[in-house]
Amino acid sequence: xxxxxxxxxxxxxxxxxxxxxxxxxxxxxxxxxxxxxxxxxxxxxxxxxxxxxxxxxxxxxxxxxxxxxxxxxxxxxxxxxxxxxxxxxxxxxxxxxxxxxxxxxxxxxxxxxxxxxxxxxxxxxxxxxxxxxxxxxxxxxxxxxxxxxxxxxxxxxxxxxxxxxxxxxxxxx
Numbered sequence: 001x002x003x004x005x006x007x008x009x010x011x012x013x014x015x016x017x018x019x020x021x022x023x024x025x026x027x028x029x030x031x032x033x034x035x036x037x038x039x040x041x042x043x044x045x046x047x048x049x050x051x052x053x054x055x056x057x058x059x060x061x062x063x064x065x066x067x068x069x070x071x072x073x074x075x076x077x078x079x080x081x082x083x084x085x086x087x088x089x090x091x092x093x094x095x096x097x098x099x100x101x102x103x104x105x106x107x108x109x110x111x112x113x114x115x116x117x118x119x120x121x122x123x124x125x126x127x128x129x130x131x132x133x134x135x136x137x138x139x140x141x142x143x144x145x146x147x148x149x150x151x152x153x154x155x156x157x158x159x160x161x162x163x164x165x166x167x168x169x170x171x172x173x
Contacts, residue, residue, distance in 0.1 A: 039121055041121055041123075041143075041148070042072050043070045043077065043123075043142065043144065044070055045173075046068070046069050046070075047068040047069075047070065047151050047172060047173070048065075048170060048171055049063060049065065049168060049170055050169045050170065050171050051063070051064070053169040054166070054167060054168045055166060057166045059164060059166070063085060064084045064088075066082065066083040066084070067081065067082050067173070068081040069081070074099055075098050075100040075101070076096070077096070077099060078095075078096050078097075079096075080094045081094075093107065095114070097116050097125060098116050099116045099118060100118075101116065101117075102114065102116075103115075103116070107129070110129050110130060111129065112128070112129040113127065114128075122142065123140075124141055124142075125138075125139070127139075127140075134159055134160045136159045137157070137159075138155055138156070139156050139158075140155040141153070141154045141155075148172065149172045150169065151169075151170040151171075151172070152170075153170070154168075155168070
């Protein structure tokens with residue numbers, strides 16, 4: 001069980017999307033031009049994890065608090081987050097994504113390959129990494145509420161010990 005907890009902690013570090021420091025003035029949900037085949041939301045802004053609304057899939061290592069700062073200029077997206085973990089320490093990470101292809105990030109010395117694509121207004125992100133000689137994958141579905149005030153990240157993490165499903169709910173600050 002300890003090994004599974006370590007693996008989940010490492011996977012959490014890989015895919016938690018954490019960091020600090022980017023905020024754009026007047027960040028609001030912006031849509032692509034009406035001529036676009038499907039409107040794509042703009043995730044730019046500062047997002048605070050709503051721990052009460054989020055579902056952590058039984059993960060004992062769920063965050064006590066988290067703030068994500070996103071700069072999104074389609075097809076590029078930079079996510080910096082800061083997570084406060086249950087022990088009170090914090091974890092900061094930064095990731096770059098492409099909404100139309102593959103991006104490679106490094107987490108804990110390991111490459112994390114993420115492919116992004118749109119499915120209507122929903123951003124699909126599929127990430128893969130090898131951690132401690134084990135293959136890990138995370139599939140995420142990012143969606144924005146109609147009023148642009150709530151970001152929902154539904155994710156499924158798969159590894160050698162099984163699958164963990166989570167729904168992370170953020171509110172715009």
